[in-house]
Structure formats: C-alpha cells, structure tokens
Amino acid sequence: MRLATYNVEWFDDLFNKQDELVIDDHWSGRRDITRAEQAEALGVVFTAMDADAVMIIEAPDTGTRRDTHRALENFAHAFDLRTRKVLIGFANETQQEIALLYDPDKIKVRHVPGESPDAPRFDTEFRIDLDFDATEDRVSFSKPPLEVELTTSSGRVLHLIGAHLKSKAPHGAKTHDQVMRASICNRRKQLVEAIWLRRRVDALLAEGESVIVLGDLNDGPGLDEYEHLFGHSSVEILLGEGDTALYDPHAAQALRGRLTPQPSTARFYIEPEKRYLQALLDYVMVSRDLRDLAREWRIWHPFDDAQCWRAPELCKALLTASDHFPVTLDLAV
Template sequence: MRLATYNIEWFDALFDHAGELVRDGGWSARHGITRERQIEALGIVFTALEADAVMIIEAPDSNSRRDTGRALKQFAEAFDLRAREVLTGFVNDTQQEIALLYDPAVLKVRHAPEESPEAPRFDRVFQIDLDVDATRDNVSFSKPPLEVEAVTASGAVLRLIGAHLKSKAPHGARNRDQAMRLSIANRRKQLAQAIWLRRRVEGLLAAGESVIVMGDLNDGPGLDEYEHLFGRSSVEIVLGDGGPPLYDPHAAQALAAKFVAQPTTARFYLKPEERYMQALLDYIMVSEDLALRRPSWRIWHPFDDPHCWRTPELREALLDASDHFPVTLDIDL
C-alpha cells in the first residue's frame, strides 16, 4: 500500500465555484505559472505517485459556494486517478482544507473525531498555560486536523491524522519589537497545538491503535530563530517526548546532527535575497508496530530523488505543481 502527503500551494485557485478545473492561460496563484500549467503538472505528479490514498494539505475550499469533495472528485476524474473518492473533516475558514483522496477499492474510511479529558476534539478549544503565568490560555486550530479510521481490504485498521500546523507571520507589527513579540506568541501557540495533537496520538497508542500522522508541521530543528527559546520543535513534540514514539526517518536524520546534509520537502524563493531556501516541513510519522513492518519512505524531490531528476517531465511538473513535494510511505499491510 502506498500512502502520501502533499501540500499543494493554492490548489483552490484552480477551480471555479462549480468545482470545475479552470484550464486556461490565466495566472495561477503560483508566481509565473498559469492555471493550465499548474493543473497539468499536478496531473503528472498524481499519476506518477499512483498512491492508494493522498492526504492533501491546502485542499480546495469548502464554503457556501464551493465544495472540497466536488472539486477533488472532478480533479481525479480529469486524470483518471484510482484515488477518486474524498473524505473531509471539520471545515475551516482559511481556504485551505485538509482532505483525503483515496481508492475505495483499497480502503474504507470514515471521519472519526474523538476526544478525552486530556485532548478535546480538534474543532474545540484546548486549555493550556502557554506563558507560565498560572493562567490557562484557550488554543484552537485554524485548520483542525483530519482524523481518519481506515480499514484495508485485508481488515487492517489504521488511524490516520492529517495535520497542518503553522506559526503565523507577525501581521500587523509596526516595528521589530512588536514583530518579535507576535512571532514568539504565534510560535508558542503552534507548540500548544503540537502538544494537543500528541496527546491525541498517545490516547490512540494506549488503545492499541496503529497510528500515522501525516502532513505539514511547518516546524523542525533549526527552522527559525526562536527555537532556542522553547527547547524543542513541534516535530519533536509529536514524535514523542518520553512517551511511546512515532517514527519518521527524515525527521530522525534532521534531529541527529545540525551540520550534515538534511532531507527537504519544500522549496521557497526568498525575493530579498534572490535565492531559494529549502526546508523539511512534511512528514509521515508511524507508530512502532507499523515501523516494524519495514516500510519505505520517499520524498519526491525533483533534484534529490534520482528517478525524479532523470525524468524531465516529472521533474518540471514537481516544480510547477507546488512549493512542497510529496512524501510517500510504502507499507505491506
């Protein structure tokens, strides 16, 4: 079985209100790339992935006029994808949903949100003292994680959690001091969300579930200047801090040493510096029972993955489709 996670930059901008793909020469929300070019690139990437299920981060929007499921089904039909059914969870108001595109012949899935005294449901409020002032703060997700119960054709049950944790930029700051205070507050909130997610994971592990956390955690070792203030990243919190661990080899490699080459899953252009920055943001973390099945992880990086590099059509499509690259997990279930 192949599972994938893929953050698609402004996927929503490629559809009209009826969920139809807008295949024209107009500019997409990706700089310098037309809608037709991005759509064709995504078709090439999804066809090459040939995944049984894809956790799509920044999926098309759902609101009073638009529908995530309708848009993704029409995308799958346009490119004759096996993964053609759609599962969504709690709708958010960011125009960036989390959705699972899957093959119904391989998986039966349902949205399975749960809660406990330690971890409320992801569309609710989590109370935690963020700044050690003996006062609990209310934390909520702008993009509630998608919690999935998936059953394979052989009867294996998986608990998938699709997540998009993101520390907001310091919008509204009028000077450097304000920007620093806002950045630290936003980073603190992201870490609280990671603690909330980790508590949910621990509840599932305690119940004997096979767990996979997949998505964009937008955080990791050495990613920003405020990491030293908190001592650990969202990635380390979700992987486990003394409790039952989750495992992702790319995260393990990044955490092992600062001064060695690290895997990357995203590539952004820094306009002021006129260069690209690469980062490890996307993960597929698995519980110990699944890690023992010797699964295989792969980052579909256009320059670092030999097959992607040697296949010009796929290499260019990966660069046109998004500023993130897919991550896949192949596992025998």
C-alpha cells in the first residue's frame, strides 16, 4: 500500500463556485502559472504517484456553498484517478482543508475524532502553561488535524492523523521588532499544537493502535533562530523518544546536524534575494510496530530524486503544481 502527503499550493483557486475544475489561461494562485498549467501538472503528479491514499494539505474549501468532496471528486474524474473518493474531518475557516483522497477499491476509511484526558478533541481548545509563567496558553487549531481509521484489503487497521501545523512565517510584520514578536508568537502556537498532537499520539499508542502522522508540519530541526528559545522543534516533539517514538528517515537525517546533507520537501522563491529557499516541512511518521513493514519513503523532488529527474515531464509538473513536493511511503500491509 502506498500512502502520500502533498501540500498543494492554492488548490482552491482551481475551482469555481460550483466546485468545477477550471482549466483556462487565467492566472492561478501560483506565481506566473495559469490554472490550466497547474491543473494539468497536478494530474501528471497524482497519476505518477499512483498512491492508494493521499493526505492533501491545503485542499479545496468547504463552506456554506463550497464542498471539498465535490471539488476533489471532480478533480479525480478529470484525470481518471483511481483515488476518487474523499474524506474530510472538521472543516475550517481558512479555505485550506485537510482531506484524504483515496481508492475505495483498495481501502476503507472513516473519520474517527478522539480525545483523552490530556488531549482534547482537535476541534476544541487546548490549555497548557508552555513557559511555566503561571499563565495558560489557550490554543485552537486553525486547521484541525484529520483522524482517519484506515482498513486495508487484508483487514489491517491503521490510525492516520493528517496535520498542518501553524506557520512560523511573520506574515504582515514589517519592522525588525514586529518580525521578532510575530515569529516568537507563531512558534509558541506551533509548539502547543505539536504537544497537543503528540499527546493524542501517546493515547493512541497506549490503546495499541498503529499510528501514522503525515502532513505539513511547517518545521524542522534548526530552521530558524528562535528554536533555541523553546529547546526543541515541533518535529522533535512529535517524534518523541523511546519505545513510543515515531520514525521518519528524512527527519532522522535532518537531526544528525546542519553540516550533513539535508533532504527538502518544499521550494520557495525569496523575492528580495532573487533565489530559492529549500526546506524539509512534510513528513510521514510511523509508530514502532510499522517500521518493519515500511519498504520505502520517497520525496518526489524534481532535482534530488533520480527517477523524477530522468522524467522531464514529471520534473516540470512537480515544479508547476505546487511549492511543496509529495512524500510517499510504501507499506507491506
């Protein structure tokens, strides 16, 4: 079975108010890329991945008149994808849903939101004194994680959690002080979200579940200068330690140190510097009981992955489709 996580930048912009896929020469939300170019590139990427289930981060919107299910099913139909059914959890107000696009002939899925005494349900509020100042941090997810019970054709049950943690980027800040305050505030919220998610993982592991956390964590070891204020990155918090630790080989590689080769799953253009920044933001973390069943993790990077580089059409499509690249995991289940 192949699982994937894929953050699709401005996916919602490719659909009209009736959730129909729009393939035309108008600009998409992506820089200098038309809606037709992005849509067709996504069709190439999803077809090439050939995953049994894709956790889509920044999926099309669900609202009073919009419907993620309808939009993604229209997308799947347009490109004849076998992943043609859609599952979402708690809709949010950001126009960037978390959704699972899956092949109903291979797997069965259902939304199973849970809670435990120290990890409330993801559509509620989490309270914690993060810095021991006798003041509680009260946090709500802007994009509540999607909890999925996935049953394979062989009857194996997996518990998936699709996540999109708070961005650390200081959007709207202009002065140095504003940037610093916004960055620290955003990192604080992101760490609380990571702690909340990790406590939910611990509760599931205590119940004997096989757990996979996948999505865009907007973080990685050493990605910014504010990490030292809190001691750990969100990724390290989610990975955990000891017998309950989760594992992702790309995270493990990044944690070895800054001077070692660093994998990346995203590529952003920095306008003032006229260059691209690469970062490891997207992960597929598995619980210990799944390690022996994991056959291959793969970042579909157009330059770093040899198979992608040798396929010019796919290489171009990956660069056109999104500023993130898919991550897949093949499991022998």
